[in-house]
Amino acid sequence: MLGMPDFKKPFIIQANASDIVIEAVFLQEYEDRLFSLMYESKEKEDLTPLKEELSGLIEKIKTQIIPLRSSWVMATCFAHSGNYVAVGGMDNMCTVYDVNNRDNTGVAKLKRELAGYEGFLSCCRFLDDGKLITGSADMKILIWDLEKGVKENEFFGHQGDVMTMSLHPDRNTFVTGSVDRSAKLWDIRDAQCQQTFWGHESDVNSVCFHSSGFAFGTGSDDKTARMFDIRGDQQIGIYKPPTPKSGFTSCVLSNSGRLIICGSDDYSIHIWDTLRSEHNSSLPGHENRVTSISLPDNGMALASCSWDTVVRIWN
Amino acid sequence: MSQVQAMKTQVMQLRQEANIQRVNVSQACEELIKYCMEHQKGDILVTGISQSENPFKENKGCVII
Numbered sequence: 001m002l003g004m005p006d007f008k009k010p011f012i013i014q015a016n017a018s019d020i021v022i023e024a025v026f027l028q029e030y031e032d033r034l035f036s037l038m039y040e041s042k043e044k045e046d047l048t049p050l051k052e053e054l055s056g057l058i059e060k061i062k063t064q065i066i067p068l069r070s071s072w073v074m075a076t077c078f079a080h081s082g083n084y085v086a087v088g089g090m091d092n093m094c095t096v097y098d099v100n101n102r103d104n105t106g107v108a109k110l111k112r113e114l115a116g117y118e119g120f121l122s123c124c125r126f127l128d129d130g131k132l133i134t135g136s137a138d139m140k141i142l143i144w145d146l147e148k149g150v151k152e153n154e155f156f157g158h159q160g161d162v163m164t165m166s167l168h169p170d171r172n173t174f175v176t177g178s179v180d181r182s183a184k185l186w187d188i189r190d191a192q193c194q195q196t197f198w199g200h201e202s203d204v205n206s207v208c209f210h211s212s213g214f215a216f217g218t219g220s221d222d223k224t225a226r227m228f229d230i231r232g233d234q235q236i237g238i239y240k241p242p243t244p245k246s247g248f249t250s251c252v253l254s255n256s257g258r259l260i261i262c263g264s265d266d267y268s269i270h271i272w273d274t275l276r277s278e279h280n281s282s283l284p285g286h287e288n289r290v291t292s293i294s295l296p297d298n299g300m301a302l303a304s305c306s307w308d309t310v311v312r313i314w315n
Numbered sequence: 316m317s318q319v320q321a322m323k324t325q326v327m328q329l330r331q332e333a334n335i336q337r338v339n340v341s342q343a344c345e346e347l348i349k350y351c352m353e354h355q356k357g358d359i360l361v362t363g364i365s366q367s368e369n370p371f372k373e374n375k376g377c378v379i380i
Contacts (some may be wrong), residue, residue: 015321022327054344060357078323134320157328181347189348192330193328194335195335196332197330199341209353210350212347212350213348214343214346214347214350215343229343229344229347230327231337231343232337232338232339232340232343232344233335233337234340236343236344236347238342254358254360255354255357255358255360256350256351256354256355256357256358256361257347257350257353257354258352258354258355258358259358259360259361261360274351287332295360298359298372299357299358299359299360300359300360300364300370301360301371302360313371315359315360315364315369315371
C-alpha cells in the first residue's frame with residue numbers, strides 16, 4: 001500500500017479482485033486535489049496478507065463485498081432484517097447470500113441458489129427471512145421457501161416479462177409491472193391476481209407502493225409515470241416531463257406520497273408533485289442512463305445508480 | 316383442448332376482476348390527499364432538512380464495486 005485514506009473524510013474505494021490479482025484504488029480529496037493511493041498485486045503473489053488488509057479496511061467502512069458468479073445482475077434486494085441479500089439477472093437464477101455468516105474464504109455464505117427460470121431475473125423481494133418472491137422475464141412470479149429451497153407457489157397472469165414488483169406495507173399483497181403494459185395486484189395467500197391496471201402504452205419498468213397502501217406509482221418506457229388507485233381500480237394520475245425524451249427505468253414515491261420520483265434513460269431524475277400533477281424538477285448529474293433509485297425507510301434521502309458506474313445520494 | 320381451457324380460465328379471471336367492489340375515484344382521491352397532507356411534515360424530501368442535521372451533507376459520489 002502506498003498510503004491509507006483518512007477515514008474521517010470522504011473517500012472513494014474502487015476495487016477489483018479475482019483469483020489472480022487484487023487492485024484497489026482509494027481516491028481522496030487532499031487540499032482540493034484528488035489523489036489516488038493505489039495498490040496492485042502481481043500474479044501468483046501470495047494474496048492472503050492483501051486480502052486481509054483489504055478486508056480490514058472494508059470492515060472499517062462497514063460494507064461488504066460479495067463476489068458474484070455472474071456480472072449481469074438485474075435484481076437485488078435485502079431482507080428487511082438485513083440478514084440476507086438476494087441477487088439475480090441474466091444467469092436465470094436467484095442467489096441468496098447470508099450477510100452475517102462468512103465462509104472460509106471470508107465471503108458471505110451462499111444460502112440458496114434458486115434455479116428453474118427460463119428468463120432473466122428482473123426483481124425479487126423478501127417477505128421475511130424465509131420467503132422470497134421473484135419476478136422474471138419468462139413471465140413467472142414465484143414464491144420460494146428459502147429454508148427448504150423449493151417453490152411454494154406460482155402466480156399466473158402476466159403475458160409478458162415481469163419487470164418489477166413492490167410489496168404492500170402490510171405484506172399481504174404486492175403489485176407487479178410487466179412488458180405486457182399492465183400492472184397487476186396479487187394476493188399472496190391465495191396466489192391470485194386480484195386486479196389488473198391498464199393505461200401505460202409500453203413496458204412498465206417500475207412500480208412502487210404508496211406508503212398508505214391505497215395506491216402505487218409506476219414508471220414506463222412510454223415516457224410517463226402514473227399513479228393508480230387500488231380501491232378505485234384505475235389510473236388517477238399521469239406525470240410527464242417537460243420534454244418527454246426517454247422512458248423511465250425506475251420509480252419511487254416519497255414517504256408521504258407527495259412526490260413521485262423517476263430515474264430516466266435521459267440520464268436525469270424527474271420529480272413531480274403527485275397532488276398537483278406538476279413537474280417539480282429534474283436532477284441532472286449522472287452521465288448515463290439512471291437504472292435504479294431507492295429510498296431508505298426514513299425517507300431521508302434518495303439513492304440513484306446509473307450506467308455511469310456512480311451511485312449518488314440526493315436530498 | 317388445453318387452449319380452450321386456458322381461454323376459459325382467462326375469461327373467469329376477467330369476470331372476477333370486473334366484478335370487484337370499486338370505490339369512487341372522487342372518494343379514493345380525497346383520502347389519498349388527506350393522507351399525503353397529514354404525512355407531509357415528516358417527509359424530508361418535501362419539507363427539506365437543515366444542513367446541520369443532514370447526515371448526507373457531504374455531496375460526494377461513491378463508486379460502488
